[in-house]
Amino acid sequence: GAVVSQHPSRVICKSGTSVKIECRSLDFQATTMFWYRQFPKQSLMLMATSNEGSKATYEQGVEKDKFLINHASLTLSTLTVTSAHPEDSSFYICSAVDREAVSNQPQHFGDGTRLSIL
Amino acid sequence: GNSVTQMEGPVTLSEEAFLTINCTYTATGYPSLFWYVQYPGEGLQLLLKATKADDKGSNKGFEATYRKETTSFHLEKGSVQVSDSAVYFCALSDRVTGRRALTFGSGTRLQVQP
Numbered sequence: 001g002a003v004v005s006q007h008p009s010r011v012i013c014k015s016g017t018s019v020k021i022e023c024r025s026l027d028f029q030a031t032t033m034f035w036y037r038q039f040p041k042q043s044l045m046l047m048a049t050s051n052e053g054s055k056a057t058y059e060q061g062v063e064k065d066k067f068l069i070n071h072a073s074l075t076l077s078t079l080t081v082t083s084a085h086p087e088d089s090s091f092y093i094c095s096a097v098d099r100e101a102v103s104n105q106p107q108h109f110g111d112g113t114r115l116s117i118l
Numbered sequence: 119g120n121s122v123t124q125m126e127g128p129v130t131l132s133e134e135a136f137l138t139i140n141c142t143y144t145a146t147g148y149p150s151l152f153w154y155v156q157y158p159g160e161g162l163q164l165l166l167k168a169t170k171a172d173d174k175g176s177n178k179g180f181e182a183t184y185r186k187e188t189t190s191f192h193l194e195k196g197s198v199q200v201s202d203s204a205v206y207f208c209a210l211s212d213r214v215t216g217r218r219a220l221t222f223g224s225g226t227r228l229q230v231q232p
Contacts (some may be wrong), residue, residue: 044207
């Protein structure tokens with residue numbers, strides 16, 4: 001079945017560091033990918049919609065200069081957390097939509113990246 | 119806007135007990151409905167889905183029926199196993215606007231004891 005690879009799975013770094021997270025669709029092309037954030041014991045909150053070849057669409061309250069999204073190809077989207085601080089520590093999950101899928105087909109999720117900022 | 123409400127957990131059951139996790143939704147039109155499962159330290163896996171009223175999604179012994187009249191999509195399993203311990207998320211996608219992003223419920227943690 002469809003597979004979405006997310007890398008790295010875990011990052012621990014110092015405050016002020018920028019961190020890049022990659023989301024790849026391995027056996028399908030994805031014109032649209034989504035980035036979610038999950039706080040401990042809470043649900044997933046949509047951060048932004050990543051569209052291949054165009055600017056990402058950010059949800060209200062998400063700082064686009066803080067969370068840079070690039071979707072340069074049909075199989076790769078990246079999320080860069082710039083100048084990360086402890087409050088950015090969270091579990092980040094991407095998902096991808098197969099460009100060939102009809103509208104009611106499910107998204108495919110990556111395994112998530114646990115980001116810990118010291 | 120769209121919203122999904124799930125029963126709060128954790129739900130603690132003994133092995134072979136019957137499971138129900140309630141899920142109700144608010145949405146424009148007729149959304150597609152999903153149940154996802156998240157095992158510790160992992161991402162989300164699709165468990166089952168339903169795309170129209172009265173559809174029943176099923177997988178691995180889990181079932182959920184799309185009830186338009188009660189705007190519900192309750193998850194059930196007749197006999198749970200320890201390996202079913204995980205967090206379960208109910209979600210919907212908005213077919214009216216074509217917005218493919220999912221709206222998730224808060225998640226329900228299931229703990230199955232041997």
